[in-house]
Amino acid sequence: MKREFFALAVTFLLFVAFPAALFGYQAIRTNTSGARVIDLIAYAPANGGWKPDSIRVNIGERVRLRIAAPDVVHGFEIPALGITIDEILPGHTEEIEFVATRAGRFPFACTRWCSADHWRMRGVIEVIDPANPNPPRATFAPPLYQQLKIDLDAMHVAQNLPAQKPSAARGAAINLALDPRTQSPSEAFARLRANTPLTDAQLWDAIAFAWKQSAGAEQIARGQKLYARDCAACHGEQGRGDGTAGINLPGMAMMHREMNRGPADFTNAVQMFGASDAILHGKILRGGMGTGMPEWGSLYTDEEIWNMVSYIRSFAFDYR
Ligand code: HEC
Ligand SMILES: [Cu+2]
Structure with missing residues (x-):
């Protein structure tokens, strides 16, 4: 019984209290630069992977990604947009601001071997052109x-x-x-x-x-x-x-x-x-x-x- 309570408490701390405290602290610390803040939590795939694993932004919009890593060391990258965070230490958050200049669906991924199935830790950022929200799908030459x-x-x-x-x-x-x-x-x-x-x-x-x-x-x-x-x-x-x-x-x-x-x-x-x-x-x-x-x-x-x-x-x- 005691052990179950302990497990529950750890789960609560890891998934609820900890991220909330991290982001809360960050919100106080960072002054607003007019950027839209998007919170992202990096969990190893066994703990659920990226939360959320899909985000949407508009072309030209200033976006601040705030990424917390509650469990282990992770990295972050959106290769198509040239965005990289080398290291997010457990219990820390890292931030990066950017303005996406082209529309499309771009994968993002963890760049650290956080666990055996680390490579599954991927998500998608969708950059939308408000003037043309439903562009025809690009056609690619087959490999x-x-x-x-x-x-x-x-x-x-x-x-x-x-x-x-x-x-x-x-x-x-x-x-x-x-x-x-x-x-x-x-x-x-x-x-x-x-x-x-x-x-x-x-x-x-x-x-x-x-x-x-x-x-x-x-x-x-x-x-x-x-x-x-x-x-x-x-x-x-x-x-x-x-x-x-x-x-x-x-x-x-x-x-x-x-x-x-x-x-x-x-x-x-x-x-x-x-x-x-x-x-x-x-x-x-x-x-x-x-x-x-x-x-x-x-x-x-x-x-x-x-x-x-x-x-x-x-x-x-x-x-x-
Ligand atoms: C999670 C483990 C894992 C990772 C990470 C991984 N591979 Fe593999 N790779 C395998 C396995 C298992 C095979 C053999 C099975 C197959 O060919 O489907 C393989 C096969 C290959 C083959 C085929 C070789 C052949 O002779 O046909 C190539 C090429 C390859 N990997 C390149 C890469 C590259 C480049 C990367 C990094 C971007 C990579 N792999 C990452 C597990 C991995
Ligand atoms: Cu990873």
Whole structure:
């Protein structure tokens, strides 16, 4: 009985008294700048996620977001509007003011690994143009994997494998112009093998260089940043698929029986050299449909997803 009361008291404190006190205190402390104040509470997904998880503002309206984190450390980001709060400590509130200048539905998300299913912590901000409150829905070009009619759930296994890790530095002398988006490294190897004076090892090095070149150093660096933030927890710092958040994911039983169970190992040449960039891009965009691989298409721009694909390539190729 005592214990139940205690649990109830804790729940009350966490969900009612605490946020109320936080916002109350903030309301006294902050002077009004004419901005509309919107209160947002960041709970880890197990505690309910964003409260509320959808907000509406008007174009041109000055808005102050006041975000409280009652349970654990969270972060906040609206990527499409360039709004970021790096850290909201438990028991604190953070504020940010902005004026949205374009209409649309934009996802917002937590940016800290607050819990195992942290990546579920997403919401939507709707920016409305009062002069045109019901715009026709924008039409987007379908992603490359759909244009190429690629079945994302089919296995992609390399038919050709290098004897050692292909090195972009060694391959720099040989300049192959390749399109990494539509072919896998294994396919590129097979096609070029027929009429080249290069040895197998030289050809693989040249392919590594061609992939690195077509991506670009800046793009790879941007991909690395995003990877460290949102992917390493499952796929591992070194891309080996051994991140702690990837252990015992629900949905592993749905994975293709020939696939390794768990987050993809980006150092695994059999899988990585069997995949075109379009496949990797598609998987990040769409997610794994219940395998535990989240969908990122609503959060990241197309460009950012390509950047992550480029970075992921550095685990099976040697890009130093
Ligand atoms: C919650 C754990 C988790 C997170 C976080 C995660 N992944 Fe995955 N990912 C998986 C699992 C599990 C698989 C394998 C199942 C599948 O392919 O559907 C996978 C598969 C993939 C694949 C397919 C590889 C292949 O060979 O087909 C790519 C690419 C990928 N992830 C990229 C990313 C990127 C980029 C991020 C960060 C934006 C990310 N993942 C975040 C769990 C995760
Ligand atoms: Cu989080």
